[in-house]
Amino acid sequence: MWHRSASFILDKNQNDTVYPADSVTLTPPPPSSISTPQNPNPNLNRNMSMSAYYQTRAAHHGVVTSDWLAQSQEAATRAVATGGQEIVDGGKSGRAFSVIDEFNNWRKQPDLAEAVAAIRALAAVIRNSEAKTMMELEIELKKASDSLKSWDTTSISLTAGCDLFMRYVTRTSALEYEDFNSARSRLIERAEKFGEISYKARKIIAMLSQDFIFDGCTILVHGFSRVVMEVLKMAAQNKKLFRVLCTEGRPDRSGLRLANELAKLDVPVKLLIDSAVAYTMDEVDMVFVGADGVVESGGIINMMGTYQIALVAHSMNKPVYVAAESYKFARLYPLDQKDMGPALRPIDFGVPIPSKVEVETSARDYTPPQYLTLLFTDLGVLTPSVVSDELIQLYL
Amino acid sequence: MVAHGRQCKIEGSQATARQTAELLRSVISQQRVPYTNQAGALIDAVKAVGEQLIAANPVELAVGNIVRRVLHIIREEDLSLTTAAIGELNLSAVSDDENDDDRDGNTTLSAAAVAAAARSTLRPPSLQTLLEDTPVSAAVPQTSSSGAADKSSRSRKLKHDVIEAVNELIQDIVTCHEQIAEQAVEHIHQNEVILTLGSSRTVSEFLFAAKEKKRSFRVFVAEGAPRYQGHLLAKELVARGLQTTLITDSAVFAMISRVNMVIVGAHAVMANGGVIAPVGMNLVALAAQKHAVPFVVLAGSHKLCPLYPHNPEVLLNELRSPSELLDFGEFSDCMDFGSGSGSPLLHVVNPAFDYVPPKLVSLFITDAGGHNPSYMYRLIADYYSADDLVVQRRAIAGN
Numbered sequence: 001m002w003h004r005s006a007s008f009i010l011d012k013n014q015n016d017t018v019y020p021a022d023s024v025t026l027t028p029p030p031p032s033s034i035s036t037p038q039n040p041n042p043n044l045n046r047n048m049s050m051s052a053y054y055q056t057r058a059a060h061h062g063v064v065t066s067d068w069l070a071q072s073q074e075a076a077t078r079a080v081a082t083g084g085q086e087i088v089d090g091g092k093s094g095r096a097f098s099v100i101d102e103f104n105n106w107r108k109q110p111d112l113a114e115a116v117a118a119i120r121a122l123a124a125v126i127r128n129s130e131a132k133t134m135m136e137l138e139i140e141l142k143k144a145s146d147s148l149k150s151w152d153t154t155s156i157s158l159t160a161g162c163d164l165f166m167r168y169v170t171r172t173s174a175l176e177y178e179d180f181n182s183a184r185s186r187l188i189e190r191a192e193k194f195g196e197i198s199y200k201a202r203k204i205i206a207m208l209s210q211d212f213i214f215d216g217c218t219i220l221v222h223g224f225s226r227v228v229m230e231v232l233k234m235a236a237q238n239k240k241l242f243r244v245l246c247t248e249g250r251p252d253r254s255g256l257r258l259a260n261e262l263a264k265l266d267v268p269v270k271l272l273i274d275s276a277v278a279y280t281m282d283e284v285d286m287v288f289v290g291a292d293g294v295v296e297s298g299g300i301i302n303m304m305g306t307y308q309i310a311l312v313a314h315s316m317n318k319p320v321y322v323a324a325e326s327y328k329f330a331r332l333y334p335l336d337q338k339d340m341g342p343a344l345r346p347i348d349f350g351v352p353i354p355s356k357v358e359v360e361t362s363a364r365d366y367t368p369p370q371y372l373t374l375l376f377t378d379l380g381v382l383t384p385s386v387v388s389d390e391l392i393q394l395y396l
Numbered sequence: 397m398v399a400h401g402r403q404c405k406i407e408g409s410q411a412t413a414r415q416t417a418e419l420l421r422s423v424i425s426q427q428r429v430p431y432t433n434q435a436g437a438l439i440d441a442v443k444a445v446g447e448q449l450i451a452a453n454p455v456e457l458a459v460g461n462i463v464r465r466v467l468h469i470i471r472e473e474d475l476s477l478t479t480a481a482i483g484e485l486n487l488s489a490v491s492d493d494e495n496d497d498d499r500d501g502n503t504t505l506s507a508a509a510v511a512a513a514a515r516s517t518l519r520p521p522s523l524q525t526l527l528e529d530t531p532v533s534a535a536v537p538q539t540s541s542s543g544a545a546d547k548s549s550r551s552r553k554l555k556h557d558v559i560e561a562v563n564e565l566i567q568d569i570v571t572c573h574e575q576i577a578e579q580a581v582e583h584i585h586q587n588e589v590i591l592t593l594g595s596s597r598t599v600s601e602f603l604f605a606a607k608e609k610k611r612s613f614r615v616f617v618a619e620g621a622p623r624y625q626g627h628l629l630a631k632e633l634v635a636r637g638l639q640t641t642l643i644t645d646s647a648v649f650a651m652i653s654r655v656n657m658v659i660v661g662a663h664a665v666m667a668n669g670g671v672i673a674p675v676g677m678n679l680v681a682l683a684a685q686k687h688a689v690p691f692v693v694l695a696g697s698h699k700l701c702p703l704y705p706h707n708p709e710v711l712l713n714e715l716r717s718p719s720e721l722l723d724f725g726e727f728s729d730c731m732d733f734g735s736g737s738g739s740p741l742l743h744v745v746n747p748a749f750d751y752v753p754p755k756l757v758s759l760f761i762t763d764a765g766g767h768n769p770s771y772m773y774r775l776i777a778d779y780y781s782a783d784d785l786v787v788q789r790r791a792i793a794g795n
Contacts (some may be wrong), residue, residue, distance in 0.1 A: 385770035
């Protein structure tokens with residue numbers, strides 16, 4: 001499943017065993033809650049769990065379908081009933097702080113990136129913690145970060161954001177801050193600022209990609225990425241003449257939403273169904289996609305269909321550009337498509353499907369680095385081999 | 397030098413790079429720097445001259461490269477001087493005010509923390525520094541309150557350091573051939589057949605060095621129309637005792653199956669790993685890929701350009717005089733532009749360069765070692781600052 005180093009696995013086991021002894025909760029958690037997957041929306045009817053991350057993305061960018069709406073209503077009522085999990089060390093009765101609730105609150109804002117929501121939630125943990133030493137604080141943060149990660153195992157930028165923040169905390173505590181309070185307030189301040197960093201990152205990426213969009217070019221875009229939207233917005237503001245081919249992006253149909261936004265900017269847009277990509281590829285000058293996560297090999301994990309488009313573009317010698325912020329770099333190394341944890345998203349075909357017909361419901365795929373030309377990140381315009389370099393610098 | 401550049405009197409990127417560096421060195425030493433923001437003044441002066449130099453010879457990318465490297469040197473030296481000054485200041489402050497531990501947060505930052513932060517600002521942006529801001533900027537007001545004597549010694553030191561670093565740069569440019577040639581023995585083995593196109597001084601030094609180390613190998617030289625510099629290279633190789641075969645450019649595909657390795661020079665290397673090379677090189681690269689022959693490019697670090705080929709500033713090609721293809725007088729009736737019957741039917745186009753995409757290149761050998769094309773970004777991050785990609789003076793002074 002997830003490719004983690006040994007230390008992560010050891011810590012996780014310890015946390016699981018330590019946890020039931022310490023916690024004092026308002027609503028007593030059923031003892032089985034630790035072993036079942038911490039998924040906010042288990043769909044009991046069809047025995048299939050839905051990826052919370054893709055659910056949120058659909059909420060932000062997709063076209064709302066009726067049965068999805070019913071599922072989300074169900075999820076909301078269920079979340080309220082269970083009330084999340086207690087994270088804070090035992091002994092503090094009367095405090096119902098839950099990092100997962102905090103994270104969910106932040107995540108609801110459509111303009112906020114996942115990693116930013118995660119880091120804000122962790123900042124709230126620091127603020128509400130009563131630790132007196134850096135080690136205590138670090139342990140609390142580790143617990144909170146692990147629970148966030150296990151709550152939604154499918155979101156890569158969540159994991160990457162948590163890891164990045166934990167790494168920063170460890171490094172900051174190693175520097176000589178004589179005063180615990182000043183160190184703690186510095187951590188909180190930097191975490192709050194991270195939202196700005198993320199926003200600035202999008203601006204930097206948009207600026208870097210301006211040179212690559214020339215007058216009269218045709219750009220193919222897949223899925224609704226806020227970063228790619230920023231790139232195209234800035235190009236339109238700079239009065240560049242270009243047109244965009246936009247795939248529909250089933251099953252979220254986020255392409256429709258993107259087409260709407262582009263039409264508002266007076267950019268000529270043409271909608272394609274996903275199968276029409278190869279048909280139109282010869283009139284395309286470049287392909288622009290975002291990324292849910294950038295893996296160590298330099299490949300990307302993105303909405304289902306990206307791999308297909310990259311293959312077609314590569315065979316026709318069209319460049320594929322990826323726009324991704326640097327905090328999406330994750331320590332994963334998938335060797336094939338099934339190497340990642342499943343992120344499932346039920347598909348509404350519009351007609352009832354007989355139950356013995358299986359449906360491939362995975363929401364994302366992995367595009368290997370040899371099909372990508374360049375990565376636009378806030379660290380600069382990079383070739384795919386940079387990613388592992390950066391990760392090594394950060395983690396080793 | 398601007399006049400020389402415009403008339404293309406200086407040929408060859410190494411000579412151009414060296415002249416540029418020496419010119420910028422004299423600009424820096426003559427520049428009067430004010431007490432505050434000396435680096436800004438130096439950077440402005442260099443940018444002003446650099447703009448003119450680049451405009452005079454836009455095809456020669458080495459000019460822009462050297463200008464940007466000098467700018468990067470100025471920024472680096474300035475930062476290291478600032479951190480050294482702050483470090484000294486903080487150490488003295490800490491020793492004087494041991495009792496006042498609860499003063500504002502700036503002075504309680506130990507020297508180690510400041511140095512660590514400054515080290516991170518010298519490097520290009522990375523994941524490690526993503527969450528940090530720059531505490532150095534908070535500590536700068538401390539230095540402005542220091543004595544005047546301290547500042548004047550700092551200003552002289554900055555110029556001195558910068559000129560020293562530029563001297564090192566010039567030394568690197570001059571010795572790049574030797575450093576590349578040192579690596580020849582690792583790549584050329586006994587009884588190999590090497591193919592090259594045209595004539596490049598780096599390639600000839602490389603081959604001579606391997607010959608010195610008693611490797612016996614054969615060389616196929618493609619003549620490199622229309623300038624036929626391959627003929628000169630073949631003569632030089634024979635003079636050194638190397639078995640040489642001369643072929644036309646069109647024969648490359650026919651002969652490539654007998655070749656073990658292709659070694660060529662480059663005019664410039666772009667940031668994505670693509671190569672701008674004399675015309676005909678793309679042909680050789682494609683042939684090498686088809687027959688799985690390693691395609692090795694030799695380039696000194698002054699040829700490494702931080703721009704991408706899509707950048708509108710980069711002129712990918714230069715059209716030279718058609719007289720290299722056809723003698724004046726031949727076909728003169730077909731090419732008579734002066735006759736009143738509209739434009740003539742015969743055009744003669746003589747492009748000077750070719751673009752080789754990065755996926756066709758197996759290895760780059762620079763004076764910093766051998767790397768594959770996707771690693772080029774690293775060298776660029778070491779040599780250049782992101783602020784200098786556009787060499788144009790802005791109205792405000794400073795970085």
